Amino acid sequence: MSNGNGVTATLGNAADSVAFQAKKIGSAVTKKADSAVKAARKTAKKAGKAVSKRTTKAKKAVGKRVAKAKKSLASASANAKAEVAALKKKGAGKKAATRKTAKKAAGKKAAKKAAPKKATRKAAPRKAAKKAAPKKAARKAAPRKAARKAAPKKAARKAAKKK
Numbered sequence: 001m002s003n004g005n006g007v008t009a010t011l012g013n014a015a016d017s018v019a020f021q022a023k024k025i026g027s028a029v030t031k032k033a034d035s036a037v038k039a040a041r042k043t044a045k046k047a048g049k050a051v052s053k054r055t056t057k058a059k060k061a062v063g064k065r066v067a068k069a070k071k072s073l074a075s076a077s078a079n080a081k082a083e084v085a086a087l088k089k090k091g092a093g094k095k096a097a098t099r100k101t102a103k104k105a106a107g108k109k110a111a112k113k114a115a116p117k118k119a120t121r122k123a124a125p126r127k128a129a130k131k132a133a134p135k136k137a138a139r140k141a142a143p144r145k146a147a148r149k150a151a152p153k154k155a156a157r158k159a160a161k162k163k
Helices: 007-090 094-114 150-162
Strands: none
Touching: none
């Protein structure tokens, strides 16, 4: 349906150019999106590697610290066991303790034989506690005088009734 002025052709060309431009824009957008996705993946990979490196370092450091602590505890335990064994072998404390107890027992026996028994004295009954001082009678409060405010009220009532 041409009217001879080439309107149809012009409209067709315009539609084609719009479609071409849309395709161009669409391809540019997809390229940008693809490059953004690639960059994000690359960054995520780098971050993952960095995290894994740090975690492995931390694990190693913790492992070393734990091993060191175990060694020091083991050596302390071994030293304590050796000390206990040496003390048991010596019999430390046993001889001294038996000598002291023997001296004490001998001293007590000698003291019992030498000193005659004293008559036990009965404790004298305690005297009754001092009587408490009689309580002073509480002072009674003086009766309060009637409030002066009541009188003016009555006067005011009387004045009101007169009116």
